[in-house]
Amino acid sequence: MPLKGKIIVLRFSAMGDVAMVASVLREFLVQNPETELVMVSRAAFKSFFDEIPNLTFHPIEPKTSHKGILGLYKLHNELRKYNPTAIADLHDNLRSRLLSTFFRLAGYKIERIDKGRTEKKALTQSKNKIFKPLKQTVERYADVFRILGFKLNLSHQLIKSLKKIPSTAKEFFTNKTVKKIGISPFAQHIYKVYPYDKMGKVIEQLDGLGYEIFIFGGGNIEKAIADGWKNQFKNVKNLIDKFTLREELDIIANLDIMLSMDSAGMHMASLMGVPVVSIWGPTHPYAGFLGYGQSLSDCIQIDHPNRPNSIYGNKPCMCGVHPCIExxxxESVVNKIKERVENG
Structure with missing residues (x-):
């Protein structure tokens, strides 16, 4: 018999990984409606889980109240008040392991994700590379619940999420006949970012086709870059630092397609059921991080024997003088977007 009651779910970061967890938990609770989940993650990511039934969000504050061993023990005591049945560690980092240890010592059942580190090392090594698709990360998340005794069959289909356009963004959606293209051109690691001059050419061509373009993601530096595109092209809207995460998700839900790096933008679009054309450099969708429900045929990448050489994109490309993403x-990016927009 599967467990009932409440399951504590741990995944603290990164943004894209947490968004993928939300896609899995949404399907889990449809298939296991008698179970309740307590999602433990950073407060900034709460919006990913706002509309999932039978789910309570409990923030971790790693820099303040939950800092260090004593802070994690405090978090453990907070979570025990939910009377959980088991702990699902979907992170497997130092914090989640220590927190799980507190629960294990208290007699709770713990299951932890198998990240497939050996397989990933084989996929990215330069010599004797084993180039094959690995288990998708969302399936690794699902395996944790399966081991706990639950039935969970992921559909791997985009589930369109109908959202009301935020009042402050309604002016962007007055023309219903024009296709809306989101672009998430930035990433945590620079090696995953398509060169800005080339992205500028992509935006120029999409602007010339009459599409309305929405730029997402980034801090002050990225905002300045996006402002440059906004000022240069008439159909570009820079959304950086203008909307909350909840509002950004609602805007994304009303787009026709998203163009993204291998980054959080792809996973946010997946959560909203929006198709993504993605650009890949030293990373590769074979590592298991393709957006949930997205198609491998919509991944734009260069074939090279040294690809991939990085799982997370924190290492430079090893494809020669010019990085593979360059x-x-x-034109290939624009053509893929046109193809997806025209074919629906």
């Missing part, structure tokens, strides 16, 4: 032409 070899992707702006």
């Amino acid at each position: 070899l992707i032409s702006s």
